[in-house]
Amino acid sequence: xxxxxxxxxxxxxxxxxxxxxxxxxxxxxxxxxxxxxxxxxxxxxxxxxxxxxxxxxxxxxxxxxxxxxxxxxxxxxxxxxxxxxxxxxxxxxxxxxxxxxxxxxxxxxxxxxxxxxxxxxxxxxxxxxxxxxxxxxxxxxxxxxxxxxxxxxxxxxxxxxxxxxxx
Amino acid sequence: xxxxxxxxxxxxxxxxxxxxxxxxxxxxxxxxxxxxxxxxxxxxxxxxxxxxxxxxxxxxxxxxxxxxxxxxxxxxxxxxxxxxxxxxxxxxxxxxxxxxxxxxxxxxxxxxxxxxxxxxxxxxxxxxxxxxxxxxxxxxxxxxxxxxxxxxxxxxxxxxxxxxxxx
Numbered sequence: 001x002x003x004x005x006x007x008x009x010x011x012x013x014x015x016x017x018x019x020x021x022x023x024x025x026x027x028x029x030x031x032x033x034x035x036x037x038x039x040x041x042x043x044x045x046x047x048x049x050x051x052x053x054x055x056x057x058x059x060x061x062x063x064x065x066x067x068x069x070x071x072x073x074x075x076x077x078x079x080x081x082x083x084x085x086x087x088x089x090x091x092x093x094x095x096x097x098x099x100x101x102x103x104x105x106x107x108x109x110x111x112x113x114x115x116x117x118x119x120x121x122x123x124x125x126x127x128x129x130x131x132x133x134x135x136x137x138x139x140x141x142x143x144x145x146x147x148x149x150x151x152x153x154x155x156x157x158x159x160x161x162x163x164x165x166x167x
Numbered sequence: 168x169x170x171x172x173x174x175x176x177x178x179x180x181x182x183x184x185x186x187x188x189x190x191x192x193x194x195x196x197x198x199x200x201x202x203x204x205x206x207x208x209x210x211x212x213x214x215x216x217x218x219x220x221x222x223x224x225x226x227x228x229x230x231x232x233x234x235x236x237x238x239x240x241x242x243x244x245x246x247x248x249x250x251x252x253x254x255x256x257x258x259x260x261x262x263x264x265x266x267x268x269x270x271x272x273x274x275x276x277x278x279x280x281x282x283x284x285x286x287x288x289x290x291x292x293x294x295x296x297x298x299x300x301x302x303x304x305x306x307x308x309x310x311x312x313x314x315x316x317x318x319x320x321x322x323x324x325x326x327x328x329x330x331x332x333x334x
Contacts, residue, residue, distance in 0.1 A: 033242065040244030073287060075200065076315040077207030077324065114321070117310055119286065120240060141308020143284055143328050148243040154281070157244065159326050161310050 014103045017055060017066075025066050029054060032086045036150045038128070039084075040120045040157070054084075064091035067100040069107050072117045081108035081116045085128075097128070101135050105162065115163045122147045123156035137162040181270045184233075189218060192233050196221060199253045203317045205295070206251075207287045207324070221251075231258035234267040236274045239284045248275035248283045252295075264295070268302050272329065282330045289314045290323035304329045 017025070029050045033041045042049070054068050065087040072082035083104035087096045108116045116137075121129060123142060133139075137160040145154035184192070196217045200208045209216070221235050232254040239249035250271035254263045275283045283304075288296060290309060300306075304327040312321035 036243050040240035040242050042241040073207035074209040075207050076203050080313045140310050141326050143307050146247045159308050
């Protein structure tokens with residue numbers, strides 16, 4: 001039962017996470033964090049930790065890709081949203097990521113957030129950076145060498161922001 | 168029993184947190200978060216939450232001011248440290264903050280971190296920004312309007328970084 005089909009990619013059906021999706025979502029997360037080339041997560045994270053981090057915040061999305069959306073900070077920072085995305089290795093290059101980012105942006109706008117912030121985008125993840133820029137994010141700044149890439153060594157970590165008022 | 172007295176300010180004795188310090192530390196944290204003008208914490212945070220957030224990471228410092236230091240991110244981001252500082256309202260302007268930041272920088276250097284990142288410094292907190300800059304931090308970027316100040320409205324949130332290799 002798709003609850004939302006976005007115009008970003010007609011071939012990607014996006015729907016809310018259901019408990020029985022987890023056996024398909026966990027392998028995506030496991031592959032991404034074990035690769036250590038995009039996320040500043042503990043590469044040894046367990047299935048239980050992954051589920052707590054990814055599904056708990058505000059509901060995730062799954063199967064060939066998965067997203068989680070949340071407010072970025074509490075208190076005086078609670079009007080800015082954030083999101084994270086992972087796409088299964090064998091499903092990349094088909095627009096799944098673009099569909100997920102578009103969905104997350106709609107999610108944030110509908111809830112009245114002022115914008116969406118990404119706190120730590122590896123500068124080496126050029127496909128993701130270009131995708132985010134094409135969807136209205138800009139690089140606010142880059143912390144030099146803050147990401148230890150398994151083959152490239154230390155690369156920058158971008159902070160990126162999409163101001164919904166500028167849409 | 169001071170375990171460390173820094174050269175930044177001879178009148179400030181910095182030592183590790185001990186359990187019996189908490190009744191003096193909690194009022195500092197409570198005042199700072201309730202004011203909603205510097206920290207992106209939940210202003211309604213309870214004493215239990217404050218203790219878990221502040222003392223748990225890697226040990227805090229207390230009495231007229233308090234600091235907590237930790238790695239900033241896990242996994243491929245674990246070589247960058249972070250820290251947070253609060254000074255009691257009636258102890259401000261005496262160099263307590265400067266002493267705490269200096270202590271935190273030494274803490275990070277001694278543990279072999281590549282640098283120290285502050286993720287969310289309210290742009291309106293000009294004393295803190297100037298203090299951090301005077302101690303070698305630079306503004307990496309500013310997320311526009313990401314901090315809801317109680318009287319100034321939405322102001323920017325700086326990401327700041329001190330590269331230990333540049334010292």
